[in-house]
Amino acid sequence: MDSDDSLVDDELQPQALAVRIDDNDDFDLNIPPTTGNEYLRRVREEAKDCPQIVVADIDTSPFLQKQTVKIKEHGGRFPAPKGFTPDLQWQKLQTANFAELRQNLQRQKILMAKKGLLKRDKLPQCNDVENWCRLCFGRLMPPGVSQREVKSEVVMEEEAKPKHEGVLPLLSIVAALDQPSVIRVLEYHINWFEATGFSDKQGMWFYALLTSLQKPLSPEACALIRSLARSCGNLRATLESPEDPRLVPLNLFICLVSRYFDQTDLADPGT
Structure with a gap:
Protein backbone atom coordinates (compact mmCIF):
# COMPACT_ATOMS: atom_id res chain seq x y z
CA MET A 1 0.00 0.00 0.00
CA ASP A 2 1.42 3.40 -0.96
CA SER A 3 2.02 5.72 1.95
CA ASP A 4 0.84 8.64 -0.18
CA ASP A 5 -2.49 7.03 -0.89
CA SER A 6 -4.64 8.98 1.56
CA LEU A 7 -7.85 7.37 0.37
CA VAL A 8 -6.71 3.86 1.24
CA ASP A 9 -5.09 5.01 4.48
CA ASP A 10 -8.28 6.74 5.58
CA GLU A 11 -10.41 3.68 4.95
CA LEU A 12 -7.93 1.33 6.66
CA GLN A 13 -8.60 -1.33 4.06
CA PRO A 14 -6.17 -3.42 2.02
CA GLN A 15 -5.67 -2.34 -1.58
CA ALA A 16 -7.57 -4.64 -3.94
CA LEU A 17 -5.81 -3.59 -7.16
CA ALA A 18 -2.30 -2.20 -7.44
CA VAL A 19 -2.27 1.28 -8.96
CA ARG A 20 1.05 2.57 -10.26
CA ILE A 21 1.66 6.27 -9.73
CA ASP A 22 4.58 7.91 -11.54
CA ASP A 23 5.80 11.17 -10.09
CA ASN A 24 6.95 12.48 -13.46
CA ASP A 25 3.87 11.79 -15.57
CA ASP A 26 1.25 14.38 -16.39
CA PHE A 27 -2.08 12.77 -15.52
CA ASP A 28 -5.00 14.68 -17.01
CA LEU A 29 -8.50 13.85 -15.77
CA ASN A 30 -10.01 15.59 -18.78
CA ILE A 31 -8.57 13.02 -21.19
CA PRO A 32 -10.28 9.60 -21.45
CA PRO A 33 -8.11 6.83 -19.95
CA THR A 34 -6.18 4.73 -22.44
CA THR A 35 -4.94 2.01 -20.06
CA GLY A 36 -6.32 0.09 -17.12
CA ASN A 37 -3.95 1.86 -14.76
CA GLU A 38 -5.13 5.27 -15.95
CA TYR A 39 -8.74 4.18 -15.43
CA LEU A 40 -8.05 3.09 -11.84
CA ARG A 41 -6.27 6.37 -11.14
CA ARG A 42 -9.25 8.28 -12.52
CA VAL A 43 -11.66 6.31 -10.31
CA ARG A 44 -9.50 6.97 -7.27
CA GLU A 45 -9.19 10.70 -7.93
CA GLU A 46 -12.92 11.06 -8.51
CA ALA A 47 -13.68 9.09 -5.34
CA LYS A 48 -11.76 11.66 -3.28
CA ASP A 49 -14.33 14.28 -4.23
CA CYS A 50 -17.29 12.14 -3.13
CA PRO A 51 -18.70 12.54 0.39
CA GLN A 52 -18.00 9.61 2.70
CA ILE A 53 -21.63 9.40 3.82
CA VAL A 54 -24.59 9.98 1.56
CA VAL A 55 -28.13 10.21 2.94
CA ALA A 56 -31.11 10.03 0.64
CA ASP A 57 -33.87 12.49 1.47
CA ILE A 58 -36.95 10.36 0.83
CA ASP A 59 -40.51 11.55 1.30
CA THR A 60 -42.16 8.66 3.16
CA SER A 61 -45.65 10.17 3.30
CA PRO A 62 -46.92 8.34 0.16
CA PHE A 63 -46.20 5.00 1.88
CA LEU A 64 -48.08 5.69 5.12
CA GLN A 65 -51.48 4.79 3.68
CA LYS A 66 -50.09 1.53 2.30
CA GLN A 67 -48.73 0.30 5.64
CA THR A 68 -50.68 -2.79 6.68
CA VAL A 69 -48.83 -3.79 9.85
CA LYS A 70 -48.12 -1.52 12.77
CA ILE A 71 -45.98 -2.80 15.62
CA LYS A 72 -46.12 -1.20 19.02
CA GLU A 73 -42.90 -1.85 20.87
CA HIS A 74 -42.98 -2.38 24.59
CA GLY A 75 -40.93 -0.10 26.74
CA GLY A 76 -37.58 -1.15 28.09
CA ARG A 77 -36.76 -1.00 31.77
CA PHE A 78 -39.67 -0.72 34.21
CA PRO A 79 -38.87 2.02 36.72
CA ALA A 80 -39.04 0.79 40.29
CA PRO A 81 -40.15 2.77 43.34
CA LYS A 82 -37.39 4.69 45.05
CA GLY A 83 -35.27 2.42 47.23
CA PHE A 84 -36.33 -0.78 45.49
CA THR A 85 -33.43 -1.14 43.06
CA PRO A 86 -30.04 -2.68 43.93
CA ASP A 87 -26.79 -0.76 43.66
CA ASP A 128 -45.52 -32.29 28.07
CA VAL A 129 -46.57 -29.19 29.96
CA GLU A 130 -48.91 -31.05 32.33
CA ASN A 131 -46.28 -33.44 33.64
CA TRP A 132 -43.75 -30.64 33.95
CA CYS A 133 -46.27 -28.78 36.07
CA ARG A 134 -46.74 -31.86 38.24
CA LEU A 135 -42.97 -32.34 38.52
CA CYS A 136 -42.31 -28.74 39.56
CA PHE A 137 -45.36 -28.09 41.74
CA GLY A 138 -46.68 -31.53 42.65
CA ARG A 139 -49.98 -30.90 40.88
CA LEU A 140 -51.40 -29.97 37.53
CA MET A 141 -52.48 -26.54 38.74
CA PRO A 142 -49.65 -24.14 39.58
CA PRO A 143 -49.98 -22.32 42.92
CA GLY A 144 -52.37 -19.40 42.64
CA VAL A 145 -54.82 -21.01 40.19
CA SER A 146 -58.25 -21.39 41.73
CA GLN A 147 -60.26 -24.53 41.20
CA ARG A 148 -62.95 -22.51 39.46
CA GLU A 149 -60.47 -21.77 36.67
CA VAL A 150 -59.92 -25.48 35.97
CA LYS A 151 -62.34 -28.07 34.65
CA SER A 152 -64.06 -30.02 37.43
CA GLU A 153 -62.87 -33.41 36.13
CA VAL A 154 -59.28 -32.20 36.27
CA VAL A 155 -59.74 -31.02 39.85
CA MET A 156 -61.22 -34.37 40.88
CA GLU A 157 -58.38 -36.23 39.17
CA GLU A 158 -55.74 -34.18 40.97
CA GLU A 159 -57.45 -34.51 44.36
CA ALA A 160 -57.49 -38.28 43.98
CA LYS A 161 -53.72 -38.46 43.56
CA PRO A 162 -51.23 -38.63 46.44
CA LYS A 163 -50.17 -35.17 47.51
CA HIS A 164 -46.59 -33.95 47.15
CA GLU A 165 -45.05 -30.53 46.82
CA GLY A 166 -43.10 -31.04 43.64
CA VAL A 167 -39.34 -31.22 43.34
CA LEU A 168 -36.62 -28.62 43.39
Whole structure:
Protein backbone atom coordinates (compact mmCIF):
# COMPACT_ATOMS: atom_id res chain seq x y z
CA MET A 1 0.00 0.00 0.00
CA ASP A 2 1.42 3.40 -0.96
CA SER A 3 2.02 5.72 1.95
CA ASP A 4 0.84 8.64 -0.18
CA ASP A 5 -2.49 7.03 -0.89
CA SER A 6 -4.64 8.98 1.56
CA LEU A 7 -7.85 7.37 0.37
CA VAL A 8 -6.71 3.86 1.24
CA ASP A 9 -5.09 5.01 4.48
CA ASP A 10 -8.28 6.74 5.58
CA GLU A 11 -10.41 3.68 4.95
CA LEU A 12 -7.93 1.33 6.66
CA GLN A 13 -8.60 -1.33 4.06
CA PRO A 14 -6.17 -3.42 2.02
CA GLN A 15 -5.67 -2.34 -1.58
CA ALA A 16 -7.57 -4.64 -3.94
CA LEU A 17 -5.81 -3.59 -7.16
CA ALA A 18 -2.30 -2.20 -7.44
CA VAL A 19 -2.27 1.28 -8.96
CA ARG A 20 1.05 2.57 -10.26
CA ILE A 21 1.66 6.27 -9.73
CA ASP A 22 4.58 7.91 -11.54
CA ASP A 23 5.80 11.17 -10.09
CA ASN A 24 6.95 12.48 -13.46
CA ASP A 25 3.87 11.79 -15.57
CA ASP A 26 1.25 14.38 -16.39
CA PHE A 27 -2.08 12.77 -15.52
CA ASP A 28 -5.00 14.68 -17.01
CA LEU A 29 -8.50 13.85 -15.77
CA ASN A 30 -10.01 15.59 -18.78
CA ILE A 31 -8.57 13.02 -21.19
CA PRO A 32 -10.28 9.60 -21.45
CA PRO A 33 -8.11 6.83 -19.95
CA THR A 34 -6.18 4.73 -22.44
CA THR A 35 -4.94 2.01 -20.06
CA GLY A 36 -6.32 0.09 -17.12
CA ASN A 37 -3.95 1.86 -14.76
CA GLU A 38 -5.13 5.27 -15.95
CA TYR A 39 -8.74 4.18 -15.43
CA LEU A 40 -8.05 3.09 -11.84
CA ARG A 41 -6.27 6.37 -11.14
CA ARG A 42 -9.25 8.28 -12.52
CA VAL A 43 -11.66 6.31 -10.31
CA ARG A 44 -9.50 6.97 -7.27
CA GLU A 45 -9.19 10.70 -7.93
CA GLU A 46 -12.92 11.06 -8.51
CA ALA A 47 -13.68 9.09 -5.34
CA LYS A 48 -11.76 11.66 -3.28
CA ASP A 49 -14.33 14.28 -4.23
CA CYS A 50 -17.29 12.14 -3.13
CA PRO A 51 -18.70 12.54 0.39
CA GLN A 52 -18.00 9.61 2.70
CA ILE A 53 -21.63 9.40 3.82
CA VAL A 54 -24.59 9.98 1.56
CA VAL A 55 -28.13 10.21 2.94
CA ALA A 56 -31.11 10.03 0.64
CA ASP A 57 -33.87 12.49 1.47
CA ILE A 58 -36.95 10.36 0.83
CA ASP A 59 -40.51 11.55 1.30
CA THR A 60 -42.16 8.66 3.16
CA SER A 61 -45.65 10.17 3.30
CA PRO A 62 -46.92 8.34 0.16
CA PHE A 63 -46.20 5.00 1.88
CA LEU A 64 -48.08 5.69 5.12
CA GLN A 65 -51.48 4.79 3.68
CA LYS A 66 -50.09 1.53 2.30
CA GLN A 67 -48.73 0.30 5.64
CA THR A 68 -50.68 -2.79 6.68
CA VAL A 69 -48.83 -3.79 9.85
CA LYS A 70 -48.12 -1.52 12.77
CA ILE A 71 -45.98 -2.80 15.62
CA LYS A 72 -46.12 -1.20 19.02
CA GLU A 73 -42.90 -1.85 20.87
CA HIS A 74 -42.98 -2.38 24.59
CA GLY A 75 -40.93 -0.10 26.74
CA GLY A 76 -37.58 -1.15 28.09
CA ARG A 77 -36.76 -1.00 31.77
CA PHE A 78 -39.67 -0.72 34.21
CA PRO A 79 -38.87 2.02 36.72
CA ALA A 80 -39.04 0.79 40.29
CA PRO A 81 -40.15 2.77 43.34
CA LYS A 82 -37.39 4.69 45.05
CA GLY A 83 -35.27 2.42 47.23
CA PHE A 84 -36.33 -0.78 45.49
CA THR A 85 -33.43 -1.14 43.06
CA PRO A 86 -30.04 -2.68 43.93
CA ASP A 87 -26.79 -0.76 43.66
CA LEU A 88 -24.31 -1.43 40.87
CA GLN A 89 -21.84 -3.26 43.13
CA TRP A 90 -24.54 -5.77 44.10
CA GLN A 91 -25.43 -6.31 40.45
CA LYS A 92 -21.79 -6.94 39.52
CA LEU A 93 -21.39 -9.41 42.38
CA GLN A 94 -24.50 -11.36 41.40
CA THR A 95 -23.41 -11.45 37.78
CA ALA A 96 -19.95 -12.76 38.72
CA ASN A 97 -21.40 -15.43 41.03
CA PHE A 98 -23.82 -16.48 38.31
CA ALA A 99 -21.05 -16.78 35.72
CA GLU A 100 -18.98 -18.92 38.10
CA LEU A 101 -21.95 -21.18 38.82
CA ARG A 102 -22.55 -21.67 35.09
CA GLN A 103 -18.96 -22.81 34.65
CA ASN A 104 -19.27 -25.24 37.56
CA LEU A 105 -22.51 -26.61 36.15
CA GLN A 106 -20.91 -27.19 32.78
CA ARG A 107 -18.04 -29.11 34.38
CA GLN A 108 -20.50 -31.23 36.37
CA LYS A 109 -22.52 -32.02 33.24
CA ILE A 110 -19.39 -33.23 31.46
CA LEU A 111 -18.43 -35.46 34.40
CA MET A 112 -21.95 -36.85 34.73
CA ALA A 113 -22.12 -37.57 31.00
CA LYS A 114 -18.83 -39.51 31.16
CA LYS A 115 -20.17 -41.58 34.06
CA GLY A 116 -23.53 -42.19 32.37
CA LEU A 117 -25.45 -40.36 35.09
CA LEU A 118 -27.61 -38.18 32.83
CA LYS A 119 -31.07 -39.79 32.88
CA ARG A 120 -33.09 -37.84 30.34
CA ASP A 121 -35.59 -40.66 29.93
CA LYS A 122 -36.82 -40.15 33.50
CA LEU A 123 -37.96 -36.58 32.76
CA PRO A 124 -41.17 -35.51 31.02
CA GLN A 125 -40.95 -34.76 27.32
CA CYS A 126 -40.26 -31.08 26.69
CA ASN A 127 -43.73 -30.61 25.14
CA ASP A 128 -45.52 -32.29 28.07
CA VAL A 129 -46.57 -29.19 29.96
CA GLU A 130 -48.91 -31.05 32.33
CA ASN A 131 -46.28 -33.44 33.64
CA TRP A 132 -43.75 -30.64 33.95
CA CYS A 133 -46.27 -28.78 36.07
CA ARG A 134 -46.74 -31.86 38.24
CA LEU A 135 -42.97 -32.34 38.52
CA CYS A 136 -42.31 -28.74 39.56
CA PHE A 137 -45.36 -28.09 41.74
CA GLY A 138 -46.68 -31.53 42.65
CA ARG A 139 -49.98 -30.90 40.88
CA LEU A 140 -51.40 -29.97 37.53
CA MET A 141 -52.48 -26.54 38.74
CA PRO A 142 -49.65 -24.14 39.58
CA PRO A 143 -49.98 -22.32 42.92
CA GLY A 144 -52.37 -19.40 42.64
CA VAL A 145 -54.82 -21.01 40.19
CA SER A 146 -58.25 -21.39 41.73
CA GLN A 147 -60.26 -24.53 41.20
CA ARG A 148 -62.95 -22.51 39.46
CA GLU A 149 -60.47 -21.77 36.67
CA VAL A 150 -59.92 -25.48 35.97
CA LYS A 151 -62.34 -28.07 34.65
CA SER A 152 -64.06 -30.02 37.43
CA GLU A 153 -62.87 -33.41 36.13
CA VAL A 154 -59.28 -32.20 36.27
CA VAL A 155 -59.74 -31.02 39.85
CA MET A 156 -61.22 -34.37 40.88
CA GLU A 157 -58.38 -36.23 39.17
CA GLU A 158 -55.74 -34.18 40.97
CA GLU A 159 -57.45 -34.51 44.36
CA ALA A 160 -57.49 -38.28 43.98
CA LYS A 161 -53.72 -38.46 43.56
CA PRO A 162 -51.23 -38.63 46.44
CA LYS A 163 -50.17 -35.17 47.51
CA HIS A 164 -46.59 -33.95 47.15
CA GLU A 165 -45.05 -30.53 46.82
CA GLY A 166 -43.10 -31.04 43.64
CA VAL A 167 -39.34 -31.22 43.34
CA LEU A 168 -36.62 -28.62 43.39
CA PRO A 169 -34.36 -28.13 40.33
CA LEU A 170 -31.81 -30.72 41.39
CA LEU A 171 -28.52 -31.11 39.56
CA SER A 172 -29.65 -34.50 38.25
CA ILE A 173 -32.62 -32.79 36.57
CA VAL A 174 -30.99 -29.61 35.31
CA ALA A 175 -27.93 -31.39 33.94
CA ALA A 176 -30.09 -33.83 31.99
CA LEU A 177 -31.98 -31.09 30.11
CA ASP A 178 -30.92 -30.43 26.54
CA GLN A 179 -31.17 -26.88 25.22
CA PRO A 180 -34.62 -27.18 23.57
CA SER A 181 -35.97 -28.56 26.86
CA VAL A 182 -34.38 -25.72 28.84
CA ILE A 183 -36.05 -23.15 26.61
CA ARG A 184 -39.42 -24.89 26.65
CA VAL A 185 -39.52 -25.40 30.43
CA LEU A 186 -38.41 -21.80 30.91
CA GLU A 187 -41.34 -20.75 28.73
CA TYR A 188 -43.71 -22.80 30.89
CA HIS A 189 -42.47 -21.14 34.07
CA ILE A 190 -42.76 -17.66 32.60
CA ASN A 191 -46.35 -18.39 31.58
CA TRP A 192 -47.12 -19.73 35.06
CA PHE A 193 -45.47 -16.68 36.61
CA GLU A 194 -47.59 -14.30 34.54
CA ALA A 195 -50.75 -16.27 35.30
CA THR A 196 -50.35 -17.08 38.99
CA GLY A 197 -47.67 -14.85 40.48
CA PHE A 198 -44.22 -15.51 41.90
CA SER A 199 -43.14 -18.11 44.47
CA ASP A 200 -39.84 -19.09 46.07
CA LYS A 201 -39.84 -22.51 44.41
CA GLN A 202 -40.46 -20.96 41.01
CA GLY A 203 -37.58 -18.58 41.66
CA MET A 204 -35.30 -21.57 42.20
CA TRP A 205 -36.43 -23.04 38.89
CA PHE A 206 -35.86 -19.75 37.08
CA TYR A 207 -32.33 -19.49 38.44
CA ALA A 208 -31.50 -23.10 37.56
CA LEU A 209 -32.88 -22.79 34.03
CA LEU A 210 -30.98 -19.55 33.42
CA THR A 211 -27.74 -21.24 34.45
CA SER A 212 -28.38 -23.81 31.70
CA LEU A 213 -29.31 -21.30 29.02
CA GLN A 214 -26.60 -21.21 26.38
CA LYS A 215 -25.04 -18.09 24.89
CA PRO A 216 -25.31 -16.67 22.31
CA LEU A 217 -29.05 -16.59 22.82
CA SER A 218 -31.43 -17.81 20.18
CA PRO A 219 -34.16 -15.30 19.21
CA GLU A 220 -36.72 -17.40 21.11
CA ALA A 221 -34.60 -17.54 24.26
CA CYS A 222 -33.88 -13.82 24.07
CA ALA A 223 -37.59 -13.01 23.83
CA LEU A 224 -38.35 -15.30 26.77
CA ILE A 225 -35.83 -13.84 29.19
CA ARG A 226 -36.87 -10.31 28.25
CA SER A 227 -40.44 -11.31 29.06
CA LEU A 228 -39.20 -12.66 32.39
CA ALA A 229 -37.44 -9.40 33.22
CA ARG A 230 -40.52 -7.37 32.31
CA SER A 231 -42.75 -9.58 34.45
CA CYS A 232 -40.33 -9.15 37.35
CA GLY A 233 -40.35 -5.40 36.80
CA ASN A 234 -44.14 -5.28 36.69
CA LEU A 235 -44.46 -7.20 39.94
CA ARG A 236 -41.72 -5.16 41.62
CA ALA A 237 -43.58 -1.96 40.78
CA THR A 238 -46.56 -3.20 42.81
CA LEU A 239 -44.61 -4.04 45.97
CA GLU A 240 -45.43 -1.82 48.91
CA SER A 241 -42.28 -2.29 50.97
CA PRO A 242 -38.57 -2.82 50.22
CA GLU A 243 -38.72 -5.50 52.93
CA ASP A 244 -40.98 -7.67 50.77
CA PRO A 245 -39.23 -11.08 50.48
CA ARG A 246 -39.97 -11.18 46.76
CA LEU A 247 -37.92 -8.06 46.04
CA VAL A 248 -34.45 -9.65 46.13
CA PRO A 249 -35.21 -12.51 43.70
CA LEU A 250 -37.07 -10.14 41.37
CA ASN A 251 -34.07 -7.78 41.35
CA LEU A 252 -31.78 -10.76 40.79
CA PHE A 253 -33.55 -11.92 37.64
CA ILE A 254 -33.71 -8.40 36.21
CA CYS A 255 -29.99 -8.11 36.93
CA LEU A 256 -29.07 -11.42 35.27
CA VAL A 257 -31.17 -10.82 32.18
CA SER A 258 -29.85 -7.30 31.68
CA ARG A 259 -26.24 -7.61 32.84
CA TYR A 260 -25.22 -11.19 32.09
CA PHE A 261 -27.36 -11.81 29.03
CA ASP A 262 -26.68 -8.30 27.68
CA GLN A 263 -30.24 -6.95 27.59
CA THR A 264 -28.92 -3.65 28.89
CA ASP A 265 -32.01 -1.60 28.07
CA LEU A 266 -33.77 -3.50 30.88
CA ALA A 267 -31.03 -2.87 33.46
CA ASP A 268 -31.44 -1.02 36.72
CA PRO A 269 -29.03 1.93 36.63
CA GLY A 270 -27.49 1.30 40.04
CA THR A 271 -25.49 3.83 42.01
